[in-house]
Amino acid sequence: MTPTPVLLNVDDHEGARYARSRILSSAGFRVYDAGSARETMELVEKHRPDLVLLDVHLPDMYGIEVCRRLKEVRLDTSVMVLQISASALSAAHAKEALDAGADAYLMEPVDPDVLVATVKALLRLHQAERSLVHANRQLEIVNKELQRSNQDLQQFAIAASHDLQDPLRTMSIYTQMIAQEIGETLSEQHKGYLKWVMDGTTRMQALIHDLLAYSQVGREGRTQSIIELDGVVSAAISHLAEPMQAAGGVIEVPRPLPSVWGDPANLVSLFHNLLSNSLKYRAPERTLAIQVRAEQSSPVEWTIRISDNGIGISEDYHQVIFRPFKRLHGFGIPGTGVGLALCQRIVEEAGGRIWVESVPDQGSTFCFTLRAA
Ligand code: ADP
Numbered sequence: 001m002t003p004t005p006v007l008l009n010v011d012d013h014e015g016a017r018y019a020r021s022r023i024l025s026s027a028g029f030r031v032y033d034a035g036s037a038r039e040t041m042e043l044v045e046k047h048r049p050d051l052v053l054l055d056v057h058l059p060d061m062y063g064i065e066v067c068r069r070l071k072e073v074r075l076d077t078s079v080m081v082l083q084i085s086a087s088a089l090s091a092a093h094a095k096e097a098l099d100a101g102a103d104a105y106l107m108e109p110v111d112p113d114v115l116v117a118t119v120k121a122l123l124r125l126h127q128a129e130r131s132l133v134h135a136n137r138q139l140e141i142v143n144k145e146l147q148r149s150n151q152d153l154q155q156f157a158i159a160a161s162h163d164l165q166d167p168l169r170t171m172s173i174y175t176q177m178i179a180q181e182i183g184e185t186l187s188e189q190h191k192g193y194l195k196w197v198m199d200g201t202t203r204m205q206a207l208i209h210d211l212l213a214y215s216q217v218g219r220e221g222r223t224q225s226i227i228e229l230d231g232v233v234s235a236a237i238s239h240l241a242e243p244m245q246a247a248g249g250v251i252e253v254p255r256p257l258p259s260v261w262g263d264p265a266n267l268v269s270l271f272h273n274l275l276s277n278s279l280k281y282r283a284p285e286r287t288l289a290i291q292v293r294a295e296q297s298s299p300v301e302w303t304i305r306i307s308d309n310g311i312g313i314s315e316d317y318h319q320v321i322f323r324p325f326k327r328l329h330g331f332g333i334p335g336t337g338v339g340l341a342l343c344q345r346i347v348e349e350a351g352g353r354i355w356v357e358s359v360p361d362q363g364s365t366f367c368f369t370l371r372a373a
Contacts, residue, residue, distance in 0.1 A: 005123050008049040010034045012059050027116045037061035056085040064100045071101035080126045157215035161208045172201045210338035217345045226373040227264050229257035236271035249288030257294050258302050259373035262350040270346045273339040274366050278308035305367045312360040
């Protein structure tokens, strides 16, 4: 059940105050009366009214000054004020009252229906203002919690990855030593076991590395700035120069590419991940051809497309491949399944979207938007 709205009816003229009070009480409001500014301030503190109906003329203070003071009182939201004045002085008062923060203004004599309708309209406005304040407070709380849990997660990821890397490094060193020192004397079966251990260690190291990168994308202190994509793409391609040459692949990049908003290290990682996927998932029967294109899709946005002529992806998987650990291939092709999730996080952190267009056996185009500089 919604509580009965509380009104404070302020007028030093007893007859006018009584008449207004009766109209409002019979309309279902709880009404308190005051005859002076001092009494008004006391009753506002005591009853926290939803609305104050305020006469312009009060014996101890100018009514419009009272309105200004009421607007400085912060209860849950600011107090709603309906200023009321004698008609003779109305035009000047109306402007003055609204400048002082009054929410509405009425002239005497006030028609009872107009009075009740105005009060109801102002109360609806007050309720909406309250709901907004409440929603904003909830949002602030959720935001703070999200920030805290993000920080916790980042701290956890750093600590966990450091503590996990250490024993893995030890395992890796000692399995390599076993392989070097007694590898030749082992049976084929034991050589196989040793290889499984070494592969597992390498995979685990890659997984920790990728998870750490994933958790660090939105890290505090990383700021977005204007970045020239030409430099970003060159850096990503140079990291892949060797395997790209070995595969005989060609990358076509029309220059100049645009400048966008982003974090430089994140953007290099984004292009590196997508280009190395094109390389990894190439079709063995044709020469790998990759194309990078940029198109201004709106005055504030560029769409970047990285196309390949690789094995392609069935439509059923176009969404799920962006989930962490989602892989469509077994361990025959190395990978952790974190790459595209990382790409999505980087793009979303920069304020964009990412998606794939692909036909199996023909190729894939990974598309993403970035904010124009
Ligand atoms: P990973 O490559 O480590 O498996 P990703 O998150 O980068 O993980 O990719 C998820 C899956 O999406 C891959 O396992 C692969 O099946 C598919 N995929 C990604 N890029 C391509 C591509 N260019 N062509 C075909 N399949 C791809």
